[in-house]
Amino acid sequence: MIPFLDLRNAFLDLRSELEAALTAVLEGGSYILGPEVASFEREFADFVGSARGVGVASGTDAITLSLEALGIGDGDEVITTPFTAIPTAVAIARSGARPVFADIVPDGFSMDPREAARAVTERTRAILPVHLFGECIDMGPFMTLARERGLEVVEDACQAHGAVRAGGMAGSFGRTGCFSFYPTKNLGAYGDGGMIVTDDEVLSGRVSRLRDYGRSGRDTFDELGENSRLDELQAALLRVKLRHLEGWNARRRELASMYSGELAGLPLELPIEEEEGSHVFHLYVIRTDARDALAARLEQRGIQTVVHYPIPVHFQGAFASLGHSRGDFPRAEEACRSVLSLPLHPWLTEDDLRTVASEIKDFYS
Numbered sequence: 001m002i003p004f005l006d007l008r009n010a011f012l013d014l015r016s017e018l019e020a021a022l023t024a025v026l027e028g029g030s031y032i033l034g035p036e037v038a039s040f041e042r043e044f045a046d047f048v049g050s051a052r053g054v055g056v057a058s059g060t061d062a063i064t065l066s067l068e069a070l071g072i073g074d075g076d077e078v079i080t081t082p083f084t085a086i087p088t089a090v091a092i093a094r095s096g097a098r099p100v101f102a103d104i105v106p107d108g109f110s111m112d113p114r115e116a117a118r119a120v121t122e123r124t125r126a127i128l129p130v131h132l133f134g135e136c137i138d139m140g141p142f143m144t145l146a147r148e149r150g151l152e153v154v155e156d157a158c159q160a161h162g163a164v165r166a167g168g169m170a171g172s173f174g175r176t177g178c179f180s181f182y183p184t185k186n187l188g189a190y191g192d193g194g195m196i197v198t199d200d201e202v203l204s205g206r207v208s209r210l211r212d213y214g215r216s217g218r219d220t221f222d223e224l225g226e227n228s229r230l231d232e233l234q235a236a237l238l239r240v241k242l243r244h245l246e247g248w249n250a251r252r253r254e255l256a257s258m259y260s261g262e263l264a265g266l267p268l269e270l271p272i273e274e275e276e277g278s279h280v281f282h283l284y285v286i287r288t289d290a291r292d293a294l295a296a297r298l299e300q301r302g303i304q305t306v307v308h309y310p311i312p313v314h315f316q317g318a319f320a321s322l323g324h325s326r327g328d329f330p331r332a333e334e335a336c337r338s339v340l341s342l343p344l345h346p347w348l349t350e351d352d353l354r355t356v357a358s359e360i361k362d363f364y365s
């Protein structure tokens, strides 16, 4: 049996450090917006290369609060990709803005900047590219488009902690970068958590107020916010794990290149790391016309795979009111039919990786 993922691995490796961090918080008596959150905000923002970090309750909230802090909401449009985890679009809708989709590139999984440009209307306020599967996408064309059309850029970096391209880390290019610490992410908490990073101190101040009911002083509330705080326990655990993130990402890259070596020559599309370090392989996603048959065969042989994502966002019932139909974003729809994520995480053994690869080779022979 080769599981897709086993979230206990990091704990088993780091048990004594994690237990010490937990105990320190429990003994310290400060459980909300205390020293651990403040330190983790600093450390994570430093890591990304941004001036400020604001811890929030989830990646979804990081996106919603970014848009709200930028004054984006009712009547506004935000352009994003229909081939993403659904929270990207949920977060936009929760701000009051309308998610407007732009199809993905013909030869990959990211939003096509030309399609994004075509989707701009007089109501568009922001572009929200997603660094999907751990690949830091080329932000250049989106930054140019935003500059030309006077739009904000908010990055969904929820799957790409530590991916670097053209000298910048995913999350450091836009007005804000949004991160999730959902347990399965490359940097995962033991529960929910998220962070907004930004170079704009006015904006980070606004997000800090919005996440805390709208608090402007100890007892004053000048605008309506919500309760969306990263808690002390999660921050303390994430500080321990952050020190290991680059090592884990490096191992993910090694394993990904091993997979790609093993699977070369088969009738599959394999992921590519366009620049050294630009992909942190949150997921190792292959494409094949025989996806369902291959997944069924692997399952029979005790190998777990997952489809990220079988349904494009514009087909989900929650977004039916947007009025989309089949064929609106054909590349995203085709990706949903052909993608398959293979087991890949820092604790995957090379033996298990070769077993997965040889079962795939068997399937095609």
Ligand SMILES: *Cc1c(COP(=O)(O)O)cnc(C)c1O
Pocket: 057, 058, 059, 060, 061, 084, 085, 087, 088, 130, 132, 156, 158, 159, 179, 180, 181, 182, 192, 193, 194
């Ligand atoms: C995980 C994820 C989110 C949402 O993060 P949560 O912490 O679960 O709210 C948003 N976008 C993408 C691309 C994600 O993978």
